[in-house]
Amino acid sequence: MSKKILITRIIPQIAHELLTQAGFEVNVWQGDGPMTQPELIERARQADALLSLGADRLNQNFFDQCGHLDVIAQFAVGYDNIDVAAATQAGIPVSNTPDVLSEATADIAFGLMIAVSRKMFYLHKTIEQGQWKKFEPLKNLGIELTGKTLGIFGMGRIGMVMAQRCQGAYKMKVIYHNRSRNEEAEKLYGARYVSFEELLKESDVLSVHSVLSAETRGIFNKASFSKMKKSSIFINTSRGGVHKEDDLIDALQTKAIWGAGLDVTNPEPMQPDNPLLSMPSVAVLPHIGSATEEARYGMARLAAQNIIEFYANGKMLTCVNPKVLSISKEK
Ligand code: GLV
Numbered sequence: 001m002s003k004k005i006l007i008t009r010i011i012p013q014i015a016h017e018l019l020t021q022a023g024f025e026v027n028v029w030q031g032d033g034p035m036t037q038p039e040l041i042e043r044a045r046q047a048d049a050l051l052s053l054g055a056d057r058l059n060q061n062f063f064d065q066c067g068h069l070d071v072i073a074q075f076a077v078g079y080d081n082i083d084v085a086a087a088t089q090a091g092i093p094v095s096n097t098p099d100v101l102s103e104a105t106a107d108i109a110f111g112l113m114i115a116v117s118r119k120m121f122y123l124h125k126t127i128e129q130g131q132w133k134k135f136e137p138l139k140n141l142g143i144e145l146t147g148k149t150l151g152i153f154g155m156g157r158i159g160m161v162m163a164q165r166c167q168g169a170y171k172m173k174v175i176y177h178n179r180s181r182n183e184e185a186e187k188l189y190g191a192r193y194v195s196f197e198e199l200l201k202e203s204d205v206l207s208v209h210s211v212l213s214a215e216t217r218g219i220f221n222k223a224s225f226s227k228m229k230k231s232s233i234f235i236n237t238s239r240g241g242v243h244k245e246d247d248l249i250d251a252l253q254t255k256a257i258w259g260a261g262l263d264v265t266n267p268e269p270m271q272p273d274n275p276l277l278s279m280p281s282v283a284v285l286p287h288i289g290s291a292t293e294e295a296r297y298g299m300a301r302l303a304a305q306n307i308i309e310f311y312a313n314g315k316m317l318t319c320v321n322p323k324v325l326s327i328s329k330e331k
Helices: 012-023 038-045 060-066 084-089 104-117 121-128 157-170 183-189 195-202 222-227 245-253 292-312 322-326
Strands: 004-007 027-030 049-052 071-075 151-155 173-179 204-210 232-235 259-262 282-284
Touching: 012 027, 012 292, 027 322, 038 060, 049 222, 049 292, 060 084, 060 292, 071 292, 084 322, 104 121, 104 157, 104 204, 104 232, 104 259, 104 292, 151 157, 151 195, 157 183, 157 204, 173 183, 173 195, 183 222, 195 222, 222 245, 245 259
Parallel strands: 004 027, 004 049, 049 071, 151 173, 151 204, 204 232, 232 259, 259 282
Antiparallel strands: none
C-alpha cells in the first residue's frame, strides 16, 4: 500500500507532483490558514509522513499522539516550531529547507537596512498623507552605509549572503558572533569573530540571522540595546523571538539605537497600532524573507525530495537530527 503524505498547507505544486510521481498518496490541507493542533493531530494520525510549515505546532503533545510518523519534512529553514528532541525520541527524522532561500532572505535583510538608513517606508507614508510640500534642507536626513561595520549575529548561510551583499555594495567591514567560528566567512569576507559584547558595541548595522533557541530567545533586550551605538541600526529577519519587542520600542523611543528593520516580529502578526509602524527610522515587513517564486519553489522541491529520499534510501538531503536515520524504527 502506498505511503500517505499530509501536506499541511497549499504550497507550490512541484511538491505534490514529485511525491505523486514517486507513488505516494498525497493529501493537501486546503484551508486558508494553518490547522488547529487537534485538527493537525487528527489528520496526521491518518498519514505516514508530514510535510509541515512553520505555523504547525509539533510539540511534545503532538509527538505523544503522532509518534507513528515515519518522517517530517519542514517547508522552512527554521524549525523552532518542532520539538526536535521529542521527534528524535519518537525516532522520527526531521528535515528543513536551507540554502534555497538564502539569497531571498538576505535580500530582505539588505533591503531593510537601506530602507531604514534612509527612512524610506516612513517617507513614503508622508507623501500619501499629503506632507510633501517643499525641499527640506535639514529634514528627513538618513545615514550612509559605506565603510560602516556590519555585525552578523548567526553567521550561517543567510548571514554569509548578507555579508557578501554589504561588502560588495558598501565595502562594509564584517564582524560576527556565532556558536562556532565560520572559517569560510573569515576567508571570503574577512569577517572577524567577536564576542557578543563586542558585536553590540562595534556594529553600525547589526543583522540577526540566528536560529531561535533557548540561548537566543530574547537575547536582544534592554541590556543589549543599551550597549549598542546610538547611531546603529538593528535588523532582524530570523525569528521575532530573538528580540524583546517592548525593549526594542523603548530603545528606539529613547534613542538608544537609531533605527530598526524587521521582517519578523514578536508576536506575529504585528498589530496595526504597533508604535514601531509610525517611527521614521523603522521598516517592517510581514515575514516575507523566503517569499520569491524561486525560493518557494526550491523549498517545496527540497521538502518533497527529502521524503522521497527517506523512503527510497533511508537518507534525507537536509536532515536536522541525522542520528535518527541510522536507527531503524519498528513500526
Ligand atoms: C522562514 O521563516 C523560514 O524559516 O524558512
